[in-house]
Amino acid sequence: MLTGPLLRTAGVTKNYPGVVAVEDLTLEVPRGVVGLVGANGAGKTTLFRMMLGLSRPNQGTLEICGIDVAADPVGARGRIGYMPEHDCLPLDQSAADIVASFGELSGLRPRAARQRASDMLDLVGLDEARFRPVGGFSTGMRQRTKLAQALVADPELVLLDEPTAGLDPSGRDEMLTLVARLGTFDISVLLATHLLDDVQRVCDHVVMLDGGHLVIAGSTESLLEGSGRLAVDVGTDRAPLLALLAQRALVAIESAGLVEVQIEGDADVDAVRDAVAELGLPLHRMSTRLTSLDDVFLAEARPT
Amino acid sequence: MTGAIYDRGYRPYDGAVGGRFSAQSALFRLSVRRALGWRRSWRQKVAPLALLAVVTVPAIVNVGIVYLSGGASDTSIEIITYRDYVGISSALLLFVALTAPDIMCPDRRQRVLPLIFARPLTGADYVIAKVLAMTALVFGFSFIPQMVLFLGQMLVSADGALRYARDNAEVLWQVPVAITALAVFYSVIALAISSLTGRRIIAGSCIGGLFLITSAVSGIIAANSATVLSREVPPEQLFGGGVDRVPLAGEPGSNENPFEERFIVYDPTPAPLINLAGLPLTVRDLVFLGQIDEDTPMSGLDNGGLFTIVVYLAIVSGSFTMLFLRYRQVDP
Known part of the structure; x- marks a missing residue:
């Protein structure tokens, strides 16, 4: 079992002409299946490029699996498998040839590379189609081929850039199942996506970026736990309740005939219940709404 | 009988894993394989094999004629010399213009x-692997016909194979050295051009066009320094410059004797150095003759040999620099 953080950055900044892609990013990410979340342009792909040593930060340091990328980019790349977002496969070659070729490029001997290619294509469910040219593959099959080439050299970490992009619901489901399985094989995954549902489903840790800045990072469980919204139906007399909750430092708004209260735990639920009782209001309904990562992202990225 | 589906799961790899050199070797192998059409459709194999067959024909014909003539004197029947065979041919240039884009452009496109x-490789590793692959291909393309010629001549020689080999021992180093110089030169130029675009057709056209245009420009400049003399003026009286003996073709309406020779005498000029297709041939002459060939416009040029080597090295270095710059982003 490998130990130590998967990724450690300290004050990483990357500028392109006229654009700050990543600014003063300091974080430490544990091993496991980690989601890197952000809208387009948040800095996810730039961070990947810097992790691969394909792009150098203007400031700061970056370590992958304990290797300083600036000092030893080749060594860092030797530990990483990379699945880009865009099409990147030679369309005139078979999946088996492509995956085996990338195995050889990763340092495997030709025979071992072919064996590993066969195993990885089995793993991603392309055993039947391995000898067909990739040009005739569906988007889902190409995504699987890209995943297989990322895994062929048995990396410690795989970087998956939008692996579910362009997939239909069942293809997406299968890809996420595969990603979740990787974690059980002792392979760490950094999954870059803007689809928070994907992250919520398979990742045990989340890093959120917005405009090149770190929004929040933590375990998925901790981000979802202890926060949420409580919907309270007290009929039409909502104003006194809103005023009392504000006095008690609870954030509450009126929405669709209900009072919605931002809660941080069970104590807040009790406080809302007590406030309703204190005002003598009829309590028709009180229910919590599960927090999603969307809520966390929206709350943290664009605080009101 | 019941079937069963086995989920073999994931098996970690515990075998040997190489580093940069291993990755570089793999890239070399994969590039050569791609260029020769291995593991690709039959259409991809046709062009390299057909062109190789074309360039091997003169060797086979030469050997065949010697054989049919009873293997008489190995030097009296010589359709093509080893020096001439290390040379410009449309098939070789076509091979370069087809192969370099094929191993470079698809990676970008x-x-x-x-x-x-x-x-685990760097931009420099990539460039070196590609240049080595291309150089190996051009070397093989030029060397195989030479081998056919040498081995064939050796086997059919009336004087015996060993005698033939002994008499022609110098070509055993001259040919590889000259072909290496030619292969490196054509390869780096063709790859440098191919690195500028992702489209093979554009890269191939540019390579062919560059060879043609520089050849034409060089020819025009050399022609301006040429003087056509009648047979009565012995070229030996002239100082410096090359001499081409051109038999008159008995042009229609001409009163000239078709069997008479005329001489094109060149003032010494470095114009042939502009000719990118022809420059390696001047280097070849330096290898085989130890000097600039007397029949070229560069003959008689002061320090012509040195000048040729300097220009050769400058072009090779410039092309390498261009390639390294093109792929520099991934260097540590």
């Missing part, structure tokens, strides 16, 4: 570069 550079 199909956006495979990010995947390649996510492996």
Whole structure:
């Protein structure tokens, strides 16, 4: 079992002409299946490029699996498998040839590379189609081929850039199942996506970026736990309740005939219940709404 | 009988894993394989094999004629010399113009570069592997016909194989050295051009066009320094410059004797150095003759040999620099 953080950055900044892609990013990410979340342009792909040593930060340091990328980019790349977002496969070659070729490029001997290619294509469910040219593959099959080439050299970490992009619901489901399985094989995954549902489903840790800045990072469980919204139906007399909750430092708004209260735990639920009782209001309904990562992202990225 | 589906899961790899050199070797192998059409459709194999067959024909014909003539004197029947065979041919240039884009452009066009550079190699490793692959291909393309010629001549020689080999021993180093110089030169230029675009057709056209244009410009400049003399003026009286003996073709309406020779005498000029297709041939002459060939416009030029080597090295270095700059982003 490998130990130590998967990724450690300290004050990483990357500028392109006229654009700050990543600014003063300091974080430490544990091993496991980690989601890197952000809208387009948040800095996810730039961070990947810097992790691969394909792009150098203007400031700061970056370590992958304990290797300083600036000092030893080749060594860092030797530990990483990379699945880009865009099409990147030679369309005139078979999946088996492509995956085996990338195995050889990763340092495997030709025979071992072919064996590993066969195993990885089995793993991603392309055993039947391995000898067909990739040009005739569906988007889902190409995504699987890209995943297989990322895994062929048995990396410690795989970087998956939008692996579910362009997939239909069942293809997406299968890809996420595969990603979740990787974690059980002792392979760490950094999954870059803007689809928070994907992250919520398979990742045990989340890093959120917005405009090149770190929004929040933590375990998925901790981000979802202890926060949420409580919907309270007290009929039409909502104003006194809103005023009392504000006095008690609870954030509450009126929405669709209900009072919605931002809660941080069970104590807040009790406080809302007590406030309703204190005002003598009829309590028709009180229910919590599960927090999603969307809520966390929206709350943290664009605080009101 | 019941079937069963086995989920073999994931098996970690515990075998040997190489580093940069291993990745570089793999890239070399894969590039050569691609260029020769291995593991690709039969259409991809046709061009290299057909061109190789074309360039081998003169060797086979030469050997065949010697054989049919009873293997008489190995020097009296010589359709093509080893020096001439290390030379410009349309098939060789076509091979270069087809192969260099094929091993360079798809990586860019199909956006495979990010995947390649996510492996343990650098931009310089990539360039070196590609140049070595291309050089090996051009070397093989030029060397195989020479081998056919040498081995064939040796086997059919009336004086015996060993005698033939002994008499022609010098070509055993001259040919590889000259072909290496030619292969490196054509390869780096063709790859440098191919690195500028992702489209093979554009790269191939540019390579062919560059060879043609520089050849034409060089020819025009050399022609301006040429003087056509009648037979009555012995070229030996002239100082410096090359002499081409051109038999008159008995042009229609001409009163000239078709069997008479005329001489084109060149003032010494460095114009042939502009000719990118022809420059390696001047280097070849330096290898085989130890000097500039007397029949070229450069003959008689002061320090012509040195000048040729300097220009050769400058062009090779310039092309390498261009390639390294093109792929510098991934260097540490």
